[in-house]
Amino acid sequence: MIQIKTSEEIALMRSAGLIVADALAAMRAAVAPGVSTQDLDAIAERVIRDAGAVPSFLGYRGFPKTVCASINDEIVHGIPSRKRVLAQGDVISLDCGAIYHGYHGDSAISVAVGAVAPEVVALLAVTEASMWAGLSRALVGGRLTDISHAVEASVRSHSHPYGIVDHYGGHGIGTEMHQDPHVLNFGRPGRGPRLVPGLCLAIEPMVTLGDPATVELDDGWTVVTKDGSFAAHFEHTVAITADGPLITTAHDGGRAGLTEYDVSVAI
Numbered sequence: 368m369i370q371i372k373t374s375e376e377i378a379l380m381r382s383a384g385l386i387v388a389d390a391l392a393a394m395r396a397a398v399a400p401g402v403s404t405q406d407l408d409a410i411a412e413r414v415i416r417d418a419g420a421v422p423s424f425l426g427y428r429g430f431p432k433t434v435c436a437s438i439n440d441e442i443v444h445g446i447p448s449r450k451r452v453l454a455q456g457d458v459i460s461l462d463c464g465a466i467y468h469g470y471h472g473d474s475a476i477s478v479a480v481g482a483v484a485p486e487v488v489a490l491l492a493v494t495e496a497s498m499w500a501g502l503s504r505a506l507v508g509g510r511l512t513d514i515s516h517a518v519e520a521s522v523r524s525h526s527h528p529y530g531i532v533d534h535y536g537g538h539g540i541g542t543e544m545h546q547d548p549h550v551l552n553f554g555r556p557g558r559g560p561r562l563v564p565g566l567c568l569a570i571e572p573m574v575t576l577g578d579p580a581t582v583e584l585d586d587g588w589t590v591v592t593k594d595g596s597f598a599a600h601f602e603h604t605v606a607i608t609a610d611g612p613l614i615t616t617a618h619d620g621g622r623a624g625l626t627e628y629d630v631s632v633a634i
C-alpha cells in the first residue's frame with residue numbers, strides 16, 4: 368500500500384533524514400586506508416542513537432549491523448566487519464537508515480578511499496548524477512516511471528556502457544523502511560502511480576562499470592557483480608510536496624544537487 372504523509376509526518380521524515388545525513392557525513396569523514404567497516408558502523412550507530420533515533424537496518428530481516436558497507440565489486444548489503452579494512456584505491460558504498468518517532472530516513476553514498484582509478488571516479492560521478500536526475504522528477508503531477516526513466520537516461524547519456532543493476536531498486540518509505548511502490552532505475556516514462564504531495568520515495572541507482580548481473584554471496588546478504596567489476600550506489604529519500612521535492616536526507620534539502628534542474632526545492 369502506498370502511504371501518503373501529512374505535513375506533520377513529513378516533518379518527522381525530515382528529522383529522521385537529517386540524522387541519517389549526519390551519520391553518513393561522520394562516516395565519510397572517517398573513511399581512510401586502515402579503517403575497518405566495523406569502525407564505520409560504530410560511528411553511524413553512535414550518531415543515530417545520540418540523536419534519539421534507532422538504526423533501522425539493525426535486526427531488519429536479521430541483518431546484524433547498523434549500516435551496509437559494500438566495497439569495490441560489492442554492490443549493496445555488505446556486512447560490516449573488523450576484518451574488512453579499507454585500502455587505498457577502494458570504493459565503499461555506505462547505506463544507512465534511521466527511525467525517528469516512527470518515521471524512516473534511508474540514504475547511501477559511495478566514497479573513494481584515497482586516489483582511485485579515473486574510470487572509478489567517473490563511475491561515482493555518473494551514479495550520483497543519475498540519482499539527482501531521478502530526484503528532479505519527483506514532482507507533483509508526474510508519474511512514478513518519470514523518475515525511473517530519468518535515472519536511466521542520465522546513465523545512458525555517457526559513452527561508457529555502464530550497467531544498471533535491475534534486480535534492486537528504490538521504494539516507498541514512511542512508517543516502514545520499504546513500502547510500495549518499487550522504483551525501477553530504468554524504463555519508459557509516464558507510467559505507474561501518480562506523484563502526489565505526501566508521497567515519500569527512496570531513489571537509489573546502483574551502477575556498474577561492467578555487466579550489471581549480480582550474485583548474492585553465501586552470507587545471505589552481500590550482493591556482488593558477477594563479472595567482478597566495480598559498482599557504485601547512491602540513495603536519497605525524497606518527500607514530494609506541492610512546493611517541490613524535499614530531499615529529507617540531504618542537509619540542504621537537495622538545493623545543491625538539484626540546482627541544474629528547473630525545479631523549486633521545498634526546504
Ligand code: MG
Pocket residue numbers: 462463464473474475602
Ligand atoms: Mg538504503
Ligand code: MG
Pocket residue numbers: 473537538569571602
Ligand atoms: Mg533504500
